[in-house]
Amino acid sequence: MGKTIAQKIFDDHRVGTPDTDVHVIRLDAVFCHEITTPPAIVDLQQRCKDRVFDPARIKVVIDHVSPAKDSKTALQGMILREWARRHGIVDFFDIGTNGVCHALFPEKGFVRPGYTVIMGDSHTCTHGAFGAFAAGVGTTDLEVGILKGVCAFRTPETIRINITGTLPDGVFAKDVILSVIGRIGVNGATNKVIEFAGLVVDAMDMEARMTLCNMAIEAGGTCGICAPDRITVDYLWPFIKDKYESPDEALAAFSKYLPDSDASYDQTIDHNVSNLTPMVTFGYKPDNVKPVSEMAGTPVDQVYIGSCTNARITDLRIAARVLAGKRISDTVRAILSPATPKVYNQALEEGLIKTFMDAGFCVTNPTCGACLGMSNGVLANGEVCAATTNRNFNGRMGKGGMVHLVSPATAAATAIAGTIANSPLYTE
Amino acid sequence: MKSFSGKALFLDRPDINTDEIIPAKYLTEISRDALAPYLLEDLKLDGFDPATDIAGKRVIITRANFGCGSSREHAPWALAANGINLVVGECFARIFRQNMFNCGMMAVELPADTIARLFSTFADLETTVQTDVDAGTITFSAEGESKIIPFTLSGFDADLVTAGGWVEYADANF
Numbered sequence: 001m002g003k004t005i006a007q008k009i010f011d012d013h014r015v016g017t018p019d020t021d022v023h024v025i026r027l028d029a030v031f032c033h034e035i036t037t038p039p040a041i042v043d044l045q046q047r048c049k050d051r052v053f054d055p056a057r058i059k060v061v062i063d064h065v066s067p068a069k070d071s072k073t074a075l076q077g078m079i080l081r082e083w084a085r086r087h088g089i090v091d092f093f094d095i096g097t098n099g100v101c102h103a104l105f106p107e108k109g110f111v112r113p114g115y116t117v118i119m120g121d122s123h124t125c126t127h128g129a130f131g132a133f134a135a136g137v138g139t140t141d142l143e144v145g146i147l148k149g150v151c152a153f154r155t156p157e158t159i160r161i162n163i164t165g166t167l168p169d170g171v172f173a174k175d176v177i178l179s180v181i182g183r184i185g186v187n188g189a190t191n192k193v194i195e196f197a198g199l200v201v202d203a204m205d206m207e208a209r210m211t212l213c214n215m216a217i218e219a220g221g222t223c224g225i226c227a228p229d230r231i232t233v234d235y236l237w238p239f240i241k242d243k244y245e246s247p248d249e250a251l252a253a254f255s256k257y258l259p260d261s262d263a264s265y266d267q268t269i270d271h272n273v274s275n276l277t278p279m280v281t282f283g284y285k286p287d288n289v290k291p292v293s294e295m296a297g298t299p300v301d302q303v304y305i306g307s308c309t310n311a312r313i314t315d316l317r318i319a320a321r322v323l324a325g326k327r328i329s330d331t332v333r334a335i336l337s338p339a340t341p342k343v344y345n346q347a348l349e350e351g352l353i354k355t356f357m358d359a360g361f362c363v364t365n366p367t368c369g370a371c372l373g374m375s376n377g378v379l380a381n382g383e384v385c386a387a388t389t390n391r392n393f394n395g396r397m398g399k400g401g402m403v404h405l406v407s408p409a410t411a412a413a414t415a416i417a418g419t420i421a422n423s424p425l426y427t428e
Numbered sequence: 429m430k431s432f433s434g435k436a437l438f439l440d441r442p443d444i445n446t447d448e449i450i451p452a453k454y455l456t457e458i459s460r461d462a463l464a465p466y467l468l469e470d471l472k473l474d475g476f477d478p479a480t481d482i483a484g485k486r487v488i489i490t491r492a493n494f495g496c497g498s499s500r501e502h503a504p505w506a507l508a509a510n511g512i513n514l515v516v517g518e519c520f521a522r523i524f525r526q527n528m529f530n531c532g533m534m535a536v537e538l539p540a541d542t543i544a545r546l547f548s549t550f551a552d553l554e555t556t557v558q559t560d561v562d563a564g565t566i567t568f569s570a571e572g573e574s575k576i577i578p579f580t581l582s583g584f585d586a587d588l589v590t591a592g593g594w595v596e597y598a599d600a601n602f
Contacts (some may be wrong), residue, residue: 015602016599016601016602018583018584018587019582019583019584020582021582021584022582024583024598024602034471035455036499036500036501039458039459039460039501042458043595047595047596049595049599064455065456070456072457072458073456075458076456076458077459109464120499120501121499122497122498122499122523124499135498136499136523137523137526137528138499138500138501138504138523138524138526138527138530139501140501140527140530140531140593140594140595141526141527141530143595144594144595144599146597147595147598147599148598148599148602150524150598150602152584152594152598154522155512180493186443186493186496187443187492187493187496187519187521190493190496190519190520190521190522191522218495220493220496220521220522222522252574277453284472301498371431372447372452373451373452373453373456374452374453374456374500391445391447391497393445393448393470393497394447394448394470394471394472395447395448395451395469395470396447396452399451399470425455
C-alpha cells in the first residue's frame with residue numbers, strides 16, 4: 001500500500017514509537033512566539049533544564065501583542081528576548097522586523113517540503129502549504145521540542161480533499177476553506193491530516209495555499225498539506241538556490257514527498273467549487289457558514305483585514321481593488337494590519353496603503369492583535385466585526401462581540417457598504 | 429500522580445473551545461495560578477454561571493470535541509488552577525487532549541451513549557466522581573445512584589500520567 005505525504009515525512013523523521021499508535025519524530029524547526037513560549041522557558045529554568053536542542057532550528061518572533069501594550073506583555077517580550085540572547089538564537093524577530101508568525105516564517109524561507117515543524121500556536125498547520133508536516137502544539141510539547149528537538153504524534157491518518165471544478169471570479173481560497181469546514185464540521189478532521197489536492201489547488205499560488213491550510217485546524221485537523229510542486233519551488237528558490245543546481249533539480253528532490261497514487265486515505269472527499277459563492281460565517285463556530293448573499297445587509301461596526309489567514313500581499317491587492325476610489329461607510333471603522341513588514345513595504349510601494357487610507361482605513365503595524373482580542377481593534381460588547389481572520393468563537397475579538405469570517409474582497413465590500421456585502425469582483 | 433476525583437461539573441454542549449475555557453486576553457499571565465478566576469468565563473451555555481458553578485468541582489463531564497480551537501495550554505492550566513485534573517467526554521480536540529496528558533492530567537474518552545446516560549442520570553444531581561487509575565474505573569455517585577464506568581488509557585498516556593507529564597518522560601527517554 002502506498003503512502004500519504006504525512007506518512008512519508010513521519011518515516012523520514014521517526015526516532016521512537018513508545019506505543020503502537022505513537023510516533024516520536026525529529027523536528028526540523030521549532031517556532032516560538034511570546035504568548036506560549038515564556039511559560040516553557042520559565043518551566044525549563046525551574047526544572048534546571050534551560051537548554052535548547054539546536055539554536056539554528058529555533059525561530060522566534062514577538063507577534064501577538066506588538067508593540068507591548070502593558071507591563072505583562074512587555075514582560076513576555078523580555079523573557080523571550082533574554083532567552084534568545086542567552087542561547088544564541090539568531091533568527092529572532094522583534095519590533096521593526098516582526099510580523100504574524102505564519103506569514104513571516106514562510107517569507108523567510110524557514111519551511112521546506114518534507115520538514116517537520118511545531119509551534120505553540122494552533123495555526124501552525126499553515127506551513128503544510130509547503131508540503132511540510134506542521135502542527136500546533138501546547139506549551140509542554142513546545143518545551144520538549146525546544147529541549148530535545150522531538151515531538152510525539154499519533155499515526156497521521158489523512159483525509160484527502162480534492163478541490164475540483166473551476167473557482168469562479170471573485171471567489172477565493174478563503175471561501176473554499178470556509179465551505180470545506182462548513183461541509184465536514186469543526187470536528188470533521190480531528191486527529192487527521194488534511195491533504196488538499198485537485199486542479200484548483202494546483203493552480204493556487206503559495207499565499208492561497210497558506211490560507212487553505214491555515215484553517216485546517218478549524219475542522220480539527222492536525223495539519224493541512226499541499227503536495228510540493230513547481231509553484232512551491234519557485235516561491236522557495238531564493239532560499240534554496242545554493243543547494244540545488246536548478247529549480248528542476250529541487251523539484252525532483254521534493255517529489256520524494258508526493259503522495260503515492262495508491263496511498264491509503266482515511267477518507268477522500270471531492271469538493272467541487274464551480275458553483276461556490278463568497279462565504280461568511282454566522283454564529284460562534286467556523287462551520288456555521290452560508291453564502292454572503294444570505295447575510296447581505298447585516299450591519300457591522302468594524303471591518304478587520306489582518307491575521308495569519310488573510311493579510312499577505314495578494315490579500316491586500318484584492319481588497320485594494322475593491323476599495324479603489326471608494327470611501328468606507330460612515331457607520332464603520334476599518335482596520336488593516338499587514339501581516340509582515342515586507343507585506344507592508346510592498347503595499348506602500350504598490351500604492352495599496354494609500355488606497356486603504358484614502359478609503360478611510362486605519363493601518364496598523366503587523367501584529368496578531370485584534371484577531372484574538374488582544375489589542376489593536378478589540379470589540380465592545382454587542383459589536384459586530386467582519387474579519388478576514390479564522391475564528392468566530394464567542395468573545396474571540398472581545399467579550400460580547402460577534403465575528404463574521406470573510407475573504408479580503410468581502411471585507412472590503414462590507415467596509416464600503418457598512419453591511420455585509422458581496423464584492424463587485426463576484427458576479428452571480 | 430494528580431487527583432482525579434471529587435465533585436462533578438456537567439457541561440452539556442459539544443465543541444467547547446479553548447477561547448471559552450480561557451479567553452485570550454488572559455494569556456498575558458506568566459503564572460498559571462493567575463488564570464484561576466477566569467476559567468470558562470466566555471462559555472456560551474444556557475444556565476451556566478462560572479461565578480457560582482465552578483467552585484469545589486474537580487471533574488468535568490462534557491460532550492464531543494471539548495478543547496477545540498487554540499493550542500493554548502492555558503486551558504488545562506486554568507482547569508488545574510481550579511483543582512480540575514480530569515475531563516470526561518465523547519472525544520477531544522487533538523492539541524487539548526495532548527496538553528492534558530502532557531501535564532499529567534487526563535482527558536478520558538467514553539462512548540457517546542455512555543456519556544448520554546451519565547448526563548441523563550447525574551447531570552441534575554450533586555454528583556461525586558471517584559477515579560481509580562490503576563483499575564481503570566470511574567465511579568459516579570449521587571443520591572443513591574451509583575455507576576462504575578470502565579475506561580482505558582493507552583500505554584503512552586498512562587506513562588505520562590504516572591510520570592507527571594511529558595517533559596520528564598521525554599528528557600529521560602529521547
